[in-house]
Amino acid sequence: MRLQIAAANWKMNATLEEAKSLLSKLAEFDSSTLPNHHKVIVSVPFPYLMLAKEYLGKKHGFMVAAQNCYNQPKGAFTGEVSALMLSSINVDAVLIGHSERREYFSESNEMLAQKVNIALENELTPVFCCGEPLSIREANTQNEYVAKQLKESLYHLSPEQLMQVVIAYEPIWAIGTGRTASDEQAQEMHAFIRAELAKQYGQELANEISILYGGSVKGSNSIGLFSQPDVDGGLVGGASLNADEFIQIIQSLS
């Protein structure tokens, strides 16, 4: 049974005090009854990673993630953070290719392929983000657009490597806009992504990959989205900054 995942992406939010408050509320949540196929990933800014491990590291079903890593192993790259550094502090996962990284930091599909590789080499779970801008959705070419992102950043992986990857589909027009994809739009794209993976890697493997939806996921829409057959949870921005709402989202995993 493939994993159903509620993933928080705090983005560039929270002071230390706010981070402590959020993490302690998550730590108080009784996760002991989460079934083994339900997981929670909390992606925090770099300065709070070790703190997040302290609060959540031993918590049943919880994983801590970084929001980025560099595509080179080490060296003279001032200001960057390596996958090795993340694994050396026992971080579990890393977001790769969030649309904000692609847009504001010019991360190409090729660079993201390198980041996926280096994450896997360091035993970090890559949460690979894909998704189209509004203009592409309006031109109804989103399938081709997302297929290219998958092909250029993931299809060099062996089946064993791909099995370690979590995919997050985040239509850019739904991020931070309050304009969520409808349950049907999410399901349609997730089924397309799974079919593309099946073409490349076979249906059996495609059935094992978790595909998360991201873009204005809230406590009020998560049940509808997560109950779609190919939607395996969500990558949550704004709503994950409220512990009670994020816990509600965790509890709506199907």
Ligand code: 13P
């Ligand atoms: P929002 O949930 O704030 O729309 O952000 C989605 C997102 O980008 C998560 O990575």
